[in-house]
Amino acid sequence: MPEEISATPASIAARAPAVTLTQVTRHYAAERPVIKDLDLLLRRGERVALQGESGVGKSTLLNLIAGLDVPDAGTIDVAGVRVDTLSDAARVRYRRETLGFVFQAFHLLPHLTALQNAMVPLMLSGTGERLARERALALLAQLGIAQRADARPGELSGGEQQRVALARALVHRPALVLADEPTGNLDPATARLALGLLLDQCARQGTTLLMVTHSPETAALADRRLVLTQRGLAEG
């Protein structure tokens, strides 16, 4: 049986870290830091829920790990790569190859269809169009929106856009998925479906997952729960 399939919290604990943040600080303008001296270690294949009050810095933390933002101090290491010191070109490559990101506001490309949006990471990595289409369509089908494959984001509901964003984050089987309230716009049944797919794909592929959620039920399904407060990160 492949290692990913037999993943349990005990086997995860023995693995090398996938993400290590050391003494990370980030402040906007001259205000007090949103994130101060933060340490975080996620092991490979671990599926972690991140909770915390609105405005406490959860999206900021995800953006830092994604290389979309740069810390004012501290180091960020993802699978042996120092994300905080990458050149712009290397940062783009890191995001394309290593990461899947479900943004809080989706950020789909408006001129592409749902299917084309979901295919983007594979097309950027040079995968042939046929295979990219096949894989993206399979994910859209699993998320219950294959019938909307040819619609553009402007023609999709918030929940449909969120599911396209989820398909796009998973389609290239990245090593790390960062998901910012990935089921926040879905009804309970669809949220369960989407969350099940996300957790299952990550477990099967040994993907590390850091998922922001305000839902205790969602957090309960993760391998580990973290809570971000103004005092820092705590195990939940």
Ligand SMILES: Nc1ncnc2c1ncn2[C@@H]1O[C@H](COP(=O)(O)OP(=O)(O)OP(=O)(O)O)[C@@H](O)[C@H]1O
């Ligand atoms: N680009 C920015 N410039 C200035 N302040 C910002 C910027 N982005 C975020 N902030 C501020 O930093 C703080 C943390 O924001 P962040 O978006 O990380 O919170 P969050 O925990 O994700 O909240 P929510 O649960 O509402 O999504 C907030 O006070 C926010 O107003």
Ligand SMILES: [Mg+2]
């Ligand atoms: Mg946020």
